[in-house]
Amino acid sequence: MNVTLLGQAALNGLLFGGVYSLMAVGLSLIFGVMRVINLAHGDMMVWGSYVAFFLALRLGVDPFVSFLLCAAALFSLGVLVQRGLVNRVLEAPHEMQILLMLGVALVLENLALVIFGPDTRRTESAYGLETVWLGPVFVDVARLMTFVLALAFSLALYLFLFRSDLGRLIRAAADNSYGALVIGADVGRIYTVAFGIGAACVGAAGALMSALVPFSPAAGFAQTVVSFNIVIIGGMGSLLGAFLGGILVAVAESLGAVLLVPSLKELVSFVLLVLILLFRPQGLFGRKTA
Amino acid sequence: MSALLRVDGIEAGYGDLTAVRGASLEVRPGEIAALIGSNGAGKTTMLRAISGLLPIRRGRIDFEGDRLDGLPPSKVVGRGIAHVPEGRQLFPSMTVLENLELGAGHAKALKAESLEWVFSLFPRLRERRQQLAGTLSGGEQQMVAIGRGLMARPKLLMLDEPSLGLAPVLVRAIFDNLVEINRRGMAILLVEQNVLRALQLSHRGYVLENGQIVLDGPRDTLLADGHIKQAYLGR
Numbered sequence A: 001m002n003v004t005l006l007g008q009a010a011l012n013g014l015l016f017g018g019v020y021s022l023m024a025v026g027l028s029l030i031f032g033v034m035r036v037i038n039l040a041h042g043d044m045m046v047w048g049s050y051v052a053f054f055l056a057l058r059l060g061v062d063p064f065v066s067f068l069l070c071a072a073a074l075f076s077l078g079v080l081v082q083r084g085l086v087n088r089v090l091e092a093p094h095e096m097q098i099l100l101m102l103g104v105a106l107v108l109e110n111l112a113l114v115i116f117g118p119d120t121r122r123t124e125s126a127y128g129l130e131t132v133w134l135g136p137v138f139v140d141v142a143r144l145m146t147f148v149l150a151l152a153f154s155l156a157l158y159l160f161l162f163r164s165d166l167g168r169l170i171r172a173a174a175d176n177s178y179g180a181l182v183i184g185a186d187v188g189r190i191y192t193v194a195f196g197i198g199a200a201c202v203g204a205a206g207a208l209m210s211a212l213v214p215f216s217p218a219a220g221f222a223q224t225v226v227s228f229n230i231v232i233i234g235g236m237g238s239l240l241g242a243f244l245g246g247i248l249v250a251v252a253e254s255l256g257a258v259l260l261v262p263s264l265k266e267l268v269s270f271v272l273l274v275l276i277l278l279f280r281p282q283g284l285f286g287r288k289t290a
Numbered sequence B: 001m002s003a004l005l006r007v008d009g010i011e012a013g014y015g016d017l018t019a020v021r022g023a024s025l026e027v028r029p030g031e032i033a034a035l036i037g038s039n040g041a042g043k044t045t046m047l048r049a050i051s052g053l054l055p056i057r058r059g060r061i062d063f064e065g066d067r068l069d070g071l072p073p074s075k076v077v078g079r080g081i082a083h084v085p086e087g088r089q090l091f092p093s094m095t096v097l098e099n100l101e102l103g104a105g106h107a108k109a110l111k112a113e114s115l116e117w118v119f120s121l122f123p124r125l126r127e128r129r130q131q132l133a134g135t136l137s138g139g140e141q142q143m144v145a146i147g148r149g150l151m152a153r154p155k156l157l158m159l160d161e162p163s164l165g166l167a168p169v170l171v172r173a174i175f176d177n178l179v180e181i182n183r184r185g186m187a188i189l190l191v192e193q194n195v196l197r198a199l200q201l202s203h204r205g206y207v208l209e210n211g212q213i214v215l216d217g218p219r220d221t222l223l224a225d226g227h228i229k230q231a232y233l234g235r
């Protein structure tokens, strides 16, 4: 075990963390605004990956460009799911919401299976195999691109939420939905847009990740679990927590793969999760609630 | 004089419970009207019904001569009614400034001017404008709630127990502010349990008991009324 190897692993994890952050931010936004747990999150991600895959295969669009189209496509899907389904169960008991979202997850996964088949795919990118040496460690250019683009996407979301009128309304509704009604906000529209944006985040993450990691219709559930872990580690309802949590978990997994056995990397994020639940149940950046 | 707001025999409630049964009231342009009554009388329910936050089951509500009931809260605010709700209902993790600006919804064009006005009414808020609303004292939070309502530049401002939980000196300050706001021509519907003070600054008042208006009239008539003296003023 040497320092260079660890440094390399940490760097790889950091660069991979951008997509983790983006998908967790999407989940956290949806939860924060509607208190609905999007159990179809990972499956939405896989759909983002497929859109990127086919745009690359048929039209030759690089995933590092098409991720914006994937975000737009998933935004539409999110809007449909919210308007058609989630909207109807917002007042319903949690178990109803969970069943519904599990149903959406199953439908999305099996629809992908029917349409795209069970094969594992990976999106072609012009940057796929390029590397740059940085002293003793090398930088995988594709990873670097995903990191930069995921960061840019998150920054754009931040600016939207904190600088635009609609963004402020979304934050207001997340903070106090009754208060938002009182000031005359169209809370139904806010919910729809927020769900759409949450789905767009994970769609973009799916597109970016599809150039790094192979995916198949069955990959969605694992991604939902990872997103979930990150959001709890970062703190429920905190977008900054989700963002930093994504990077933390990615680095931890990457180090874990080197220090332990690669197949045990998921274990690392679960250990992190358990530690957080034991010692800081509100998460790293969550507010303490009664 | 024709009424700005006319509530005519409305019924509203929650599930099987009817909290307001056949209540009527009106607010005239430029006046302060008080709606008083004890706990659970249905005062909050009345305001929520007017705001469109709760559907009415019977009766009708008109504002400036046009039908108001059946409209969603967003449309009611747009028509010129701002609601300063019970419990303030601020956005605790947003700044004072953000809370105020969010109130401007339908009156964005006047935002800068309204903000200046709110800050001149509540100078404390100018100092605290970058502070998170959730970290303010109760009195300051009430100022933000009123300020947020004013930002909508309403024709009618409805306040639900703005004095609740405040020290007497703060209550006096808030009530002075209401008189000041009213001088600018804004009509006010004030729900209060602080009956004496509320009636003193109002032009007219209504007494709600068990979801029904049992008494109404000009301030002096109500202040002299035997039932009110005995039930609400304790003398």
Ligand SMILES: Nc1ncnc2c1ncn2[C@@H]1O[C@H](COP(=O)(O)OP(=O)(O)OP(=O)(O)O)[C@@H](O)[C@H]1O
Residues within 6 Å of the ligand: B014, B017, B019, B037, B038, B039, B040, B041, B042, B043, B044, B045, B046, B086, B193
């Ligand atoms: N959300 C609700 N669900 C069920 N019942 C409610 C709800 N809100 C109020 N009620 C009931 O409706 C009745 C009227 O309540 P309301 O809040 O309008 O009274 P109020 O006059 O504002 O009282 P207070 O002075 O205590 O605020 C009460 O019996 C109350 O228990």
Ligand SMILES: [Mg+2]
Residues within 6 Å of the ligand: B043, B044, B045, B086, B160
């Ligand atoms: Mg009340």
